[in-house]
Amino acid sequence: MSTASPSPALEVKGLSVEFPTRRGILTALSDVSLTIERGEILGVVGESGAGKSMTGMAVLGLLEPPGRVSSGEIRIAGKRTDNLSDDEMESVRGRMVGAIFQDPLTSLNPLFSVGQQLVETIRLHSDRNRTEARVHAVNLLKQVGIPGAEERIDHHPHQFSGGMRQRVVIALALAGNPQLIIADEPTTALDVSIQAQITTLLRRLCREQGAGVMLVTHDMGVIAETADRVAVMYAGRVIEVGAVEDVLARPKHPYTRGLMGSIPALGARVERLTQIDGAMPRLNAVPPGCAFNPRCPEAGSRCLQVRPTLMPEGQGAVACLLHDGGVA
Amino acid sequence: MLAFLVKRIGNAVLVMLTVAFFAFLIFRFLGDPVEMMVNESATQSDRDELRGRLGLNDGFLVQYVRFVTNAAQGEFGLSWRNQQSVIGLIAERFPATFELVIIATFLSLVIGIPLGVFTAIGRGRWWAEGLQFSSIVGVSLPSFFVGIILILTFSVTLGWLPGYGRGDVMRIGWWSTGLLTASGRAAVVLPALSLSLFQITLVMRLVRAEMLETLRADFIKFARARGVKRRPLWFRHALKNCLMPVVTLTAMQVGNLIAFALVTETVFQWPGMGMLFMQAVTFVDIPVMAAYLCIVSFIFVTLNTLVDIAYAVIDPRLRNA
Ligand SMILES: Nc1ncnc2c1ncn2[C@@H]1O[C@H](COP(=O)(O)OP(=O)(O)OP(=O)(O)O)[C@@H](O)[C@H]1O
Ligand code: SF4
Ligand SMILES: [Mg+2]
Numbered sequence: 001m002s003t004a005s006p007s008p009a010l011e012v013k014g015l016s017v018e019f020p021t022r023r024g025i026l027t028a029l030s031d032v033s034l035t036i037e038r039g040e041i042l043g044v045v046g047e048s049g050a051g052k053s054m055t056g057m058a059v060l061g062l063l064e065p066p067g068r069v070s071s072g073e074i075r076i077a078g079k080r081t082d083n084l085s086d087d088e089m090e091s092v093r094g095r096m097v098g099a100i101f102q103d104p105l106t107s108l109n110p111l112f113s114v115g116q117q118l119v120e121t122i123r124l125h126s127d128r129n130r131t132e133a134r135v136h137a138v139n140l141l142k143q144v145g146i147p148g149a150e151e152r153i154d155h156h157p158h159q160f161s162g163g164m165r166q167r168v169v170i171a172l173a174l175a176g177n178p179q180l181i182i183a184d185e186p187t188t189a190l191d192v193s194i195q196a197q198i199t200t201l202l203r204r205l206c207r208e209q210g211a212g213v214m215l216v217t218h219d220m221g222v223i224a225e226t227a228d229r230v231a232v233m234y235a236g237r238v239i240e241v242g243a244v245e246d247v248l249a250r251p252k253h254p255y256t257r258g259l260m261g262s263i264p265a266l267g268a269r270v271e272r273l274t275q276i277d278g279a280m281p282r283l284n285a286v287p288p289g290c291a292f293n294p295r296c297p298e299a300g301s302r303c304l305q306v307r308p309t310l311m312p313e314g315q316g317a318v319a320c321l322l323h324d325g326g327v328a
Numbered sequence: 329m330l331a332f333l334v335k336r337i338g339n340a341v342l343v344m345l346t347v348a349f350f351a352f353l354i355f356r357f358l359g360d361p362v363e364m365m366v367n368e369s370a371t372q373s374d375r376d377e378l379r380g381r382l383g384l385n386d387g388f389l390v391q392y393v394r395f396v397t398n399a400a401q402g403e404f405g406l407s408w409r410n411q412q413s414v415i416g417l418i419a420e421r422f423p424a425t426f427e428l429v430i431i432a433t434f435l436s437l438v439i440g441i442p443l444g445v446f447t448a449i450g451r452g453r454w455w456a457e458g459l460q461f462s463s464i465v466g467v468s469l470p471s472f473f474v475g476i477i478l479i480l481t482f483s484v485t486l487g488w489l490p491g492y493g494r495g496d497v498m499r500i501g502w503w504s505t506g507l508l509t510a511s512g513r514a515a516v517v518l519p520a521l522s523l524s525l526f527q528i529t530l531v532m533r534l535v536r537a538e539m540l541e542t543l544r545a546d547f548i549k550f551a552r553a554r555g556v557k558r559r560p561l562w563f564r565h566a567l568k569n570c571l572m573p574v575v576t577l578t579a580m581q582v583g584n585l586i587a588f589a590l591v592t593e594t595v596f597q598w599p600g601m602g603m604l605f606m607q608a609v610t611f612v613d614i615p616v617m618a619a620y621l622c623i624v625s626f627i628f629v630t631l632n633t634l635v636d637i638a639y640a641v642i643d644p645r646l647r648n649a
Contacts, residue, residue, distance in 0.1 A: 060553055062552060062553065086558075090555060090557050090558070092555075093552065093553055093554065093555045094554040094555025094556075095555060098553070098554065099550065099553035099554070101546060101549070101550055101553075103546060106547060107547055107550040109547045109565055110547070110569075110643075111569060111642070111644070112565075120560075121554045121555065124554075125555060156644045169550070172550075176554070176555060182553075
């Protein structure tokens with residue numbers, strides 16, 4: 001089926017996203033580069049507002065107007081998608097890239113049964129007829145671990161618990177056999193006891209289907225258990241990427257070090273990073289030089305002038321002048 | 329679902345009994361039926377005899393029960409004005425009003441809903457904003473003014489459509505319909521349009537607001553993410569979530585339309601209940617007024633009940649309530 005080495009599930013190169021506003025242009029993402037191989041899970045972490053969701057939405061082609069990709073390239077399974085028309089993008093979503101959002105309570109249309117929503121999605125992305133699509137829908141529900149799938153398929157979303165609903169959402173995201181899944185905080189809204197089940201399920205299914213996953217989360221425990229590699233974002237930039245073991249054990253960027261230092265225990269949230277003083281700059285007030293310089297304990301004079309770019313470093317990459325010519 | 333139906337219908341019956349009680353009070357205690365029915369020369373014993381025959385000496389409750397039983401069978405007595413049976417008078421006029429209101433409602437939905445959807449998805453474009461603006465004008469124009477403008481334009485100047493009357497009607501049992509003849513259909517266009525203009529703008533603005541709200545919902549974002557195309561996204565996923573308030577508004581407004589029909593019927597010389605009621609008020613024709621009250625309330629209550637049932641059909645979450 002596939003050729004010698006398949007292209008990565010996702011390749012983002014130098015992606016910038018802008019929001020033209022009355023008071024000038026806001027740059028929400030600048031020069032973001034990421035790669036996710038097939039069957040690989042890339043964790044994406046960073047403070048609230050760092051641009052994690054924005055990256056996912058840009059890949060899905062669902063930026064809210066007037067937001068737009070101003071430069072860079074997005075390739076899903078080798079196909080360039082950032083320059084597609086709305087019509088073309090409609091047939092990429094669901095089929096090449098699926099999505100799972102934070103809140104399963106609001107992700108499903110309350111007025112249609114889960115079967116109707118599954119059959120609709122399946123038929124959008126394959127030439128199955130209604131009966132075949134329904135059979136496939138039942139199979140998907142079984143795959144995501146919904147007991148009594150034959151019966152449950154005709155139930156409406158409000159008849160499912162939060163965890164079960166998120167399973168339905170996963171089934172919907174997988175219905176078109178996409179090569180890439182964007183999972184934006186898929187467990188944040190769920191009961192702690194269910195979170196692990198959902199991430200385990202997600203991990204198993206993506207391995208089985210050979211889909212790459214971009215897993216946005218605030219939960220370092222989830223990253224440690226689920227992800228293969230991790231990307232750290234700050235103020236619309238990727239500041240460090242690497243294998244999970246490396247980044248967790250030997251963070252290179254001062255911000256990542258702060259992040260890791262702020263984890264009291266695995267499984268805890270990092271929404272409030274008390275260890276790092278100050279707050280992330282607003283998009284219209286990013287300082288010159290390194291965006292992290294006002295908060296960086298190691299900042300030097302060069303950090304105020306030179307903007308570090310993501311440079312390969314060991315097995316990963318880091319955007320910090322400490323690793324690129326020094327800070328003095 | 330069955331328990332739900334029984335409950336709703338039980339409520340409706342209770343409300344109707346209350347309305348009938350007030351109609352009965354008007355009927356029984358506003359003016360003296362005997363005085364209105366006998367002629368000048370009648371003796372006191374004639375009057376007493378009539379009073380007995382009409383059952384006016386019976387107990388209050390007995391009379392109320394009799395009134396309700398009669399009303400339920402459509403028996404509202406004789407008009408004080410011309411001694412014809414009240415229900416006959418109403419039956420003669422009701423179809424005209426009913427058809428006018430139904431056509432007006434239909435127009436408001438088939439014109440108002442698509443306009444609402446298009447102004448929502450075209451927000452910011454000149455044509456959508458233009459429509460939105462004209463709808464404000466539509467809301468603020470008085471109904472009789474719209475009627476007169478329509479008559480002047482399409483009837484007097486262009487001569488395309490009749491500006492008064494109902495055209496030829498056909499009888500189906502006691503029902504007289506204008507919808508089966510060409511002249512009847514032509515005649516209903518202008519009054520229905522005039523009556524529905526306000527309603528169209530109302531539906532359009534409601535659908536627009538609801539659509540804008542729904543299009544921001546997470547499930548719309550998720551539907552797009554799983555590849556649903558724009559057209560089914562708007563007309564299947566989003567619009568269905570907007571229909572509930574539209575159903576409510578429409579059903580509630582039908583009552584208003586019947587009331588507004590009074591004006592439209594006068595402007596267009598439309599032989600409906602509105603005109604009958606106007607005459608009844610002028611002549612203090614109490615039985616006709618009581619019957620009008622009962623019948624209009626009956627329509628209101630029936631519609632409300634249908635709305636509740638329609639809710640349950642559209643939204644599965646309400647079925648167990
Ligand atoms: N429509 C918009 N116009 C302008 N700026 C926006 C818009 N939407 C988001 N932003 C900005 O883009 C930045 C990135 O937001 P994003 O939602 O990607 O953050 P995030 O990393 O996902 O945060 P969280 O962890 O809270 O989900 C934020 O600073 C936000 O204020
Ligand atoms: S570049 Fe300078 S300011 Fe930025 S993280 Fe590195 S040391 Fe800190
Ligand atoms: Mg987010």
